[in-house]
Amino acid sequence: MTEDTDRRPYLSSFLDRHNTRRWRYRRAGKTIPIPGQPGEPAFEATYEAACEGRKVQPAKILAMPGAALPATFRAAWRRVLSSPEWLAHDPATKAKNIRLATEFLELPVIPDDPAQWGDMRVADLKRRHVKDILARYSATPHKGKHLLVTIRKMIYAALDEEWIEADPTWKMAYKPAYKGWRAWTEAERAQFEARWPIGSAARTAYGLALWLGNRRSDVARVEWSWFDFRQNIVTIEQVKGGKVLVLPLTPMLRDILDPLPRDKKYPLITAYGEPFSEKSLTGTMAHWTKLAGMPPGCTLHGLRKTLGKMLAESGASTRQLMETLGHDDIEHAELYSREAEQRRLAKDGMSRVTRKFRTLKPAG
Template sequence: MEEEKRPYLSHFQDRHGKTRWRYRRGKVTISLKGSPGEAEFEEAYQAAIEGRKPRTAEVSKMPGAAAPGTFRAAWTKVKRSPEWIAHDPATKAKNVRLAEEFLELPIVEGHPELWGDVPIKDLKRRHVKDILSHFSATPHKAKHLLVTIRKMILVALDEEWIETDPTWKLSYRPEYKGWRAWTDSERAMFEARWPIGSTPRTAYALALWLGNRRSDVARLKWEWFDFRKGNVTLVTKKGDKTLVLPITPMLRETLAPLSRDTETVLLTQYGQPFSEKSLTGRMADWTHSADLPKGCTMHGLRKSLGKMLAETGATTRQLMETLGHDDIEHAELYSRAAEQERLARDAMTKVTKRYQTKKPKG
């Protein structure tokens, strides 16, 4: 028997017929968990022999470790999905920043528990609303965060960790409309300050007459332009979407005097391509030099083109294909604004005519 080989060790059958082990020495009796040969049993027996408390193994959390069913585990699966792999680097980077901020967000301020370690099945609708309220000062960030959280919820649904989506039909539409379009007078002031042939005027024209984002304006290459056919072909950095855009007479006039011996159309004073961030900073300097008010940004020129397209009758589909939008809601913002202005003008014109007709003479 095992107890004969080890001093003070004995066993017995409990009322359920299960074998139990104990250490008995004089008046001291200590119950031992497990069975001989098991790590927990061996440590408890040795501790009883030595007259100390059993030692427990220290559990160290490995970096990136995630308990099954938690948001952190779901995010790990998101990054392995085919949909994630298909995203462009800029979209991935934005989602990673938002996800990491959410995963490290305390459930309750001042307490160590984080949302990343919460089982998704415990998420309630009120929790999501509370999370989004933390970002009320940056409403567009809150909107994008909701999209990122939903990626994790979709994984939970696929893995059958949950049966329903707590964010179903939960919308977050920020009232903030983003960067505004430039006015006609602001564009005229900029053009008067920066003549054709200058770098500021070139950057301005590319952003306005192609409607590209700064990420695409900064990397536009001469080889993408086909002046014989009258178009430029580019693959957008955001969304990896191929656009074939016409070269308008206004843009052609701006590009005509420029040297085409360089790779990119835009170059810094050091002969290097602009980065996205540096182009934003330089545009701020250029608009300030032209005495323009704050708010005249490069993205505002993209808004200006969208506004002009809508005002001249472009359809929503035409707006989407010109500006590279995948979301119809973005394009409809321009259409609705132009339609509202037109309808209001037509309505007030009718009222004015009627009033002036009925107004007594003399």
């Protein structure tokens, strides 16, 4: 007997076949093994529980909010959030990337399995994994394209930290066909204008979106103070990219704005006298077009496309398109130019054919 067995009731010990001393609690024909050695936390907790007739409740391991295992995607994302490149992004770009990153970090590695990509080591990502992830977004390919951009931010952070030596997405081509929002036709614009007269919120939103050519994030927050009616200009600092645009105030927009009261901060307000939010403005425009009996596809952003199409068909250069619409990427502006140029060239070509081969109508 040892000192511990003498002063601890129902406790006994023995040597196992490896000559290691084992402990047990024996009472009323019931034996409970006691792990470890006297004085150790596990030993003391189990012995105390046995004396009190209860089971030992193992301590629960709770993940700290925001905790990340070393060299994982979650840890890489934390590096992204503190990088100079991230800090230079505008709020809209940050919000979009945070949304996509959160979705990826919580994405199951295998469907119906609790393991998430956020807890996987970046070094374990292979090209086949990336292709599998993109395949899950086959129904929304443009979202998949943006998700790949966000994943690459984490990969670049891992490269900077020397967790990996190569980018598994290097030269991975993923360019879904671009359709984008379509421009409104002349008939559709006439139909909307006939249903919503000047002075209505619908016509004001329509005029701001069409004749300023800006995104909904800018249209929803247009203020009267942005307009200089003496110089006939409007100054807009875009939410996306923070670019400052000074645009001419067209007579078409002035016709819409001049009759409006200016006792509020915003020209475009709800029935409660408050400005629209971005999302509510999109949904309300869909409601307005439906009430006007218009087909699907006549969207708020489509009015921005409409102005771009008008500019291109009027002969505006790619640079003029970029400076009017606020594009930094020349490829976006060239979409309008190419379409307008194709129409001009086709019309000119067919006119030449018609002049050469047309026949005179028979007399009488």
